[in-house]
Amino acid sequence: MSTLCWIRRDLRLHDHVALSKALDEGETTLVFVFDPHILGKLTDKHDRRVTFIYQSLQEIESELQKKGSSLIILYGNPEEEIPKLAAHLKVSGVYCNRDYEPYAKERDSKVEKKLKTLGINFEQFKDSVFFEKHEVLTGSGSIYKVFTPYKNKWIETFEKNDRTISDYECQLKKLRKFSHKKNILDHNWYKEIGFIETPPLLHGGTKAAKKRLQQFEKIIDDYDEQRNFPAVAGTSNLSVYLRHGNISVRDILRVATAHSSSGAKTWLSEIIWRDFYQMILDVYPHVVKGSFKREYDKIKYLGSKEDFHAWTQGQTGFPLVDAAMRCLNETGMMHNRLRMVVASFLCKTLLVDWRKGEEYFAHKLLDFDLASNNGGWQWSSSSGCDAQPYFRIFNPYSQSEKFDSQGEFIRQWVPELRGLKGKEIHHPEPLLAPDYPRPIVSYELNRKRCLAMYEIVKDH
Numbered sequence: 001m002s003t004l005c006w007i008r009r010d011l012r013l014h015d016h017v018a019l020s021k022a023l024d025e026g027e028t029t030l031v032f033v034f035d036p037h038i039l040g041k042l043t044d045k046h047d048r049r050v051t052f053i054y055q056s057l058q059e060i061e062s063e064l065q066k067k068g069s070s071l072i073i074l075y076g077n078p079e080e081e082i083p084k085l086a087a088h089l090k091v092s093g094v095y096c097n098r099d100y101e102p103y104a105k106e107r108d109s110k111v112e113k114k115l116k117t118l119g120i121n122f123e124q125f126k127d128s129v130f131f132e133k134h135e136v137l138t139g140s141g142s143i144y145k146v147f148t149p150y151k152n153k154w155i156e157t158f159e160k161n162d163r164t165i166s167d168y169e170c171q172l173k174k175l176r177k178f179s180h181k182k183n184i185l186d187h188n189w190y191k192e193i194g195f196i197e198t199p200p201l202l203h204g205g206t207k208a209a210k211k212r213l214q215q216f217e218k219i220i221d222d223y224d225e226q227r228n229f230p231a232v233a234g235t236s237n238l239s240v241y242l243r244h245g246n247i248s249v250r251d252i253l254r255v256a257t258a259h260s261s262s263g264a265k266t267w268l269s270e271i272i273w274r275d276f277y278q279m280i281l282d283v284y285p286h287v288v289k290g291s292f293k294r295e296y297d298k299i300k301y302l303g304s305k306e307d308f309h310a311w312t313q314g315q316t317g318f319p320l321v322d323a324a325m326r327c328l329n330e331t332g333m334m335h336n337r338l339r340m341v342v343a344s345f346l347c348k349t350l351l352v353d354w355r356k357g358e359e360y361f362a363h364k365l366l367d368f369d370l371a372s373n374n375g376g377w378q379w380s381s382s383s384g385c386d387a388q389p390y391f392r393i394f395n396p397y398s399q400s401e402k403f404d405s406q407g408e409f410i411r412q413w414v415p416e417l418r419g420l421k422g423k424e425i426h427h428p429e430p431l432l433a434p435d436y437p438r439p440i441v442s443y444e445l446n447r448k449r450c451l452a453m454y455e456i457v458k459d460h
């Protein structure tokens with residue numbers, strides 16, 4: 001029996017459920033498809049995520065070549081390409097890992113239908129999350145909508161299973177051998193798909209991911225103390241590797257659960273947030289277009305296009321917000337604390353619809369993931385499941401004083417404020433920083449306007 005393993009957001013060759021199962025069946029060919037539908041949404045032809053993905057594929061190809069095998073890369077609609085290739089290779093089954101995004105689910109069901117007409121099986125597996133929607137349910141068998149009880153049940157289920165974290169061995173020697181296939185490393189894929197190579201700060205691939213995990217393990221015990229300060233390297237920076245599957249969620253959990261410190265427990269909790277949001281997207285796909293709590297769609301946002309533009313450019317006159325946005329624009333990365341600050345600022349201080357911010361993040365974030373991004377924005381705007389209450393509004397000044405007290409992060413990204421000393425940096429006086437914009441709105445005034453704007457959802 002021979003099989004085709006279709007890799008998508010699982011760009012690695014170890015602890016890979018679909019690949020492991022495919023290789024158990026027999027000789028396996030590995031394929032990746034550049035999908036014009038997905039690439040078409042990336043308006044910036046220098047998008048670093050394309051380079052990150054390509055770096056990951058290059059690493060896979062190098063590994064495969066050592067085994068006498070090679071990766072097949074295609075450019076086209078997967079609904080056409082996968083059945084065509086499967087028929088050409090005369091495989092008995094196509095194997096892949098489940099993707100919970102609405103577009104992916106629809107695409108996969110179309111692929112499955114086509115394969116069925118050809119008499120080819122389509123097998124999907126749980127891989128990118130630890131627990132799926134049916135595995136963590138309330139006592140009455142329903143879906144959790146609040147995080148803490150979900151997390152407690154997640155941990156209880158994990159303990160009940162004796163803390164088992166399977167490692168899916170991949171017998172790479174059973175990969176299909178190629179004698180005359182074109183090497184993907186010799187082909188200019190950037191040109192073919194219409195992008196320009198733009199290396200991100202973090203190099204794509206499993207080697208870099210594993211190294212980062214090893215480095216983070218040295219500081220994991222301090223995570224709870226350090227994770228909120230953007231100027232401190234206190235978090236793992238593994239989100240982009242998890243997003244593209246250079247490392248498995250099980251790799252991460254093995255490290256998280258090997259430590260008993262409160263730092264490791266807090267880190268585990270963040271990884272469970274990831275499972276939670278994937279589950280919410282899977283069960284409630286309406287969140288992609290609207291508020292999880294549907295009545296929040298009645299809110300009429302009062303903010304202006306100009307204020308939104310200033311936010312995107314880091315020109316609001318609020319130092320921590322501007323530093324965070326400039327960092328995002330330059331690197332594609334943003335610390336979690338800052339994501340919460342700028343998201344709250346956009347919808348509750350500038351009074352701009354959270355969907356605009358969500359879309360901007362989707363264009364810019366190296367680790368962009370529909371489920372986590374949507375969850376984070378809905379949390380910040382209070383429209384989501386287990387969101388912060390609508391009347392809780394982050395004060396950008398006190399967030400700045402608390403989480404960047406010495407202004408180290410601000411100084412790094414806002415050169416106009418580098419000369420300011422002490423607390424001045426959080427409230428720059430125009431005379432001391434003449435090149436820096438004045439605040440585009442009054443925080444206090446807009447706080448009141450925000451509460452009035454949210455009045456319509458007061459009873460929910």
Ligand SMILES: Cc1cc2nc3c(=O)[nH]c(=O)nc-3n(C[C@H](O)[C@H](O)[C@H](O)COP(=O)(O)OP(=O)(O)OC[C@H]3O[C@@H](n4cnc5c(N)ncnc54)[C@H](O)[C@@H]3O)c2cc1C
Pocket residue numbers: 227235236237238239240242243267270271273274277334335336337339340343361365367368369370372373374375376377380
């Ligand atoms: C408005 C907003 C938008 C966000 N958009 C994304 C996104 O597009 N992609 C993304 O991966 N995360 C997103 N997050 C969650 C979080 O900010 C990032 O996962 C985190 O900053 C990544 O840094 P790290 O890898 O150092 O995380 P660590 O602190 O080391 O955490 C470990 C891992 O847990 C997961 N994680 C941590 N926090 C969260 C969270 N709140 N929700 C879901 N998973 C989490 C990530 O996979 C992360 O790599 C968003 C948060 C907010 C508030």
